[in-house]
Amino acid sequence: MSASEYAVANFVSNPLGFLFSPHKQWHAVARVPTNALPSKLLYAIVLAIGPCLAWYYGTTVVGWSIGDGEQVLLTTASALRIVIAFYIAMLGALAIIGYFIHWMAETYGSESTMTKGMVVASYTATPLFIAGLSGFFPIFWLDMLLGIASLSWAVYLLYVGIPIVMNIPTERGFLYASAVVGVCMVIFMALMGGVVILWEMGLAPVFVDG
Secondary structure, three states: HHHHHHHHHHOOOOHHHHOOHHHHHHHHHHHHOOOHHHHHHHHHHHHOOOHHHHHHHHHHOOEEEEOOOOOOOOOOHHHHHHHHHHHHHHHHHHHHHHHHHHHHHHHHOOOOOHHHHHHHHHHHHHHHHHHHHHEEEEHHHHHHHHHHHHHHHHHHHHHHHHHHHOOOOHHHHHHHHHHHHHHHHHHHHHHHHHHHHHHHHOOOOOOOOO
């Protein structure tokens, strides 16, 4: 890999770039050499740890309250099981979304690889990784606002990034990104169903006795 290719490959791993200069960041992603893409998969693997650590600490040390009620905390064992499942679910969902980004590429006149699809999905999730750090302080209304804002920005990133990285016209990229959003909604519903099943299997939260 040349020095310029190495610089591009490292530049695209800056999460703040996807918040403040998404067009520039996606153009950098489009220039990443194919042989450098596998290393970019570490991006999601590392960043997904942040929300897990945040919510583990927030739910076991800080806690939360409803109205004027007492502070609620989870046991460390229960929180650990939940955040591990959360981590696996995040990476699994990104892998599935990445697969569909790759699978649909030919339909919209683009060329892709499974790795490329997963990298696009990973970078798109950047706002969600960052917003997940709010778990250090579990304040319901604040976390909801940050969650909605980060989800909206992630969708925006997808619509901006798909035509740039996949090298297709904006109009076609809009349809492509819309199809990916549809896949994401199906995955979200499946995850909600999975949560119910896991709770029935013993993964339900266990609270610290007051």
